[in-house]
Amino acid sequence: MASTADPLQTTRDLLDRPATLRHGFLDVLGKSVVSETPTLAQRAMNSPLVATVYERVWRPVAFYVASGVTTGAEQSRAAEALALSGAHRLLDIACGPGNFTGQLARRLPDDGLAVGLDISVPMLTRAVLDNSGSRTCYVRGDAGTLPFGDETFDAVCCFGALYLMPEPFLVAHEMVRVLRPGGRVAILTSYAGQPAPVRKAMNAGARVIGLQMFERHAFTELFTSSGLVDVQQQTQRSLQFVTAAKPG
Numbered sequence: 001m002a003s004t005a006d007p008l009q010t011t012r013d014l015l016d017r018p019a020t021l022r023h024g025f026l027d028v029l030g031k032s033v034v035s036e037t038p039t040l041a042q043r044a045m046n047s048p049l050v051a052t053v054y055e056r057v058w059r060p061v062a063f064y065v066a067s068g069v070t071t072g073a074e075q076s077r078a079a080e081a082l083a084l085s086g087a088h089r090l091l092d093i094a095c096g097p098g099n100f101t102g103q104l105a106r107r108l109p110d111d112g113l114a115v116g117l118d119i120s121v122p123m124l125t126r127a128v129l130d131n132s133g134s135r136t137c138y139v140r141g142d143a144g145t146l147p148f149g150d151e152t153f154d155a156v157c158c159f160g161a162l163y164l165m166p167e168p169f170l171v172a173h174e175m176v177r178v179l180r181p182g183g184r185v186a187i188l189t190s191y192a193g194q195p196a197p198v199r200k201a202m203n204a205g206a207r208v209i210g211l212q213m214f215e216r217h218a219f220t221e222l223f224t225s226s227g228l229v230d231v232q233q234q235t236q237r238s239l240q241f242v243t244a245a246k247p248g
């Protein structure tokens, strides 16, 4: 099959609101204030310096320490869990510098499209520079109010980000809303599964920088009660990977 003719135009057609083209990505937020009082973690994600070192240094080191899983293994696990070889449209929420969007786009069929959505201009600017291709497009938007209609994507993921969002459960519901029947979701987020004293210290430390630690059942129950099936979970140190499918 032919590759997606124009990923920018195809993505624009999928959006449910107007967008302006900015530094190579589509922006549905413009100058609207996203948070008046950003946390330390949110400020870091808006720093051009962090955006520059994130993919090659910050991400591989921090996530390996947190889970014992390498980035390459994470990418393969994600592609399999999302059944990408049979998917046409992937939405990567909180895509950062496109470090998963670009890799996962390669696992889609030739006519597939991977849309990376993030709120940070520096992260998206890097995504366009470092992880663009004929099957990718980037959008600046808020994960809490996804700018897409219901049942738009065959696969929806959100890695390494729910714990720094003010309303993570709303975002998870948004993921389910934009997922097509028969499609699959995958998330990677924090896991508060340590023994009580360690866990208390980790929760306190996380709160200081603006991160949330989630209980084992927080997302498995949300997905189940939203009607998803085949809900599976892996926990590794302080991270959990959860996948599920929308009945076809």
Ligand SMILES: C[S@@+](CC[C@H](N)C(=O)[O-])C[C@H]1O[C@@H](n2cnc3c(N)ncnc32)[C@H](O)[C@@H]1O
Residues within 6 Å of the ligand: 045, 046, 059, 093, 094, 095, 096, 097, 099, 100, 117, 118, 119, 120, 123, 141, 142, 143, 144, 158, 159, 160, 161, 164, 165
């Ligand atoms: C740690 S990075 C994760 C990047 C990538 N998904 C990964 O796994 O490495 C977290 C990203 O979440 C984004 N983010 C935070 N709040 C957001 C929101 N409300 N909507 C969209 N993106 C958001 C940040 O801008 C940042 O790029």
